[in-house]
């Protein structure tokens with residue numbers, strides 16, 4: 001491990017959202033991991049791992065409401081540190097349709113689907129896992145991701161460079177026509193801006209290409225919108241830091257998620273980088289076929 005602070009990451013969330021997959025990836029990143037220990041043992045595990053020199057991931061699979069066990073986790077997360085160990089929690093979710101499809105396709109039995117349908121089991125789990133979602137430092141919706149994209153995200157989030165950041169800003173572009181994400185802290189809508197999609201020269205390019213950038217740079221409304229967003233972020237970031245918020249997920253949407261939102265995210269990234277904040281970026285719908 002580098003000089004970065006030792007971490008304990010609680011990997012929580014819905015069955016089928018990817019906790020086991022995430023633990024495997026974290027192992028590749030050098031984490032030691034324990035899957036599904038009794039919740040009341042997790043604080044002891046945290047204490048034992050102090051000084052081991054390794055980051056630790058703990059898979060938490062809540063199969064039924066467990067208010068008593070939750071109290072242990074909430075205390076651990078509230079303190080956010082255990083003798084020098086940085087404790088944080090990651091909550092993985094996916095929408096009901098996607099979870100039902102994943103269980104159908106892999107023919108695995110949903111752990112809660114005893115005498116009820118998978119859909120009912122998922123809905124029940126969403127309800128009683130709410131406290132885990134509430135206490136999470138970061139919620140990640142894997143519905144629109146491949147396992148490989150989840151791996152890339154974890155690489156970015158937990159690689160050694162990012163480890164020094166006390167607040168990680170995560171900027172994402174997306175297209176409303178493909179559905180919004182459920183896991184953003186803030187969502188901005190750029191659909192009111194002039195749309196490069198309607199220019200035949202620009203349609204097949206993206207917000208990463210110079211002609212689209214030039215088109216949007218000439219648009220006063222885009223500049224004004226950026227100024228408002230930048231001012232808001234410059235105001236909020238120090239306040240979130242003071243609140244010890246660890247992750248800030250900001251989504252910017254446009255219609256298809258390929259031009260305006262991509263451009264706006266890149267401009268915000270430049271601004272944050274210039275002000276010393278490392279921002280992580282994901283363009284969710286950039287590679288979709290356009291039509």
Ligand SMILES: Nc1ncnc2c1ncn2[C@@H]1O[C@H](COP(=O)(O)OP(=O)(O)OP(=O)(O)O)[C@@H](O)[C@H]1O
Nearest residue numbers: 014015016017018019020021102142145146147150
């Ligand atoms: N973006 C994604 N991230 C993670 N898993 C995905 C993704 N897309 C599809 N999958 C598939 O969904 C399934 C997730 O299963 P996994 O066992 O990781 O879930 P889990 O959260 O650990 O659930 P459980 O608590 O039932 O073990 C795997 O079969 C995986 O291949």
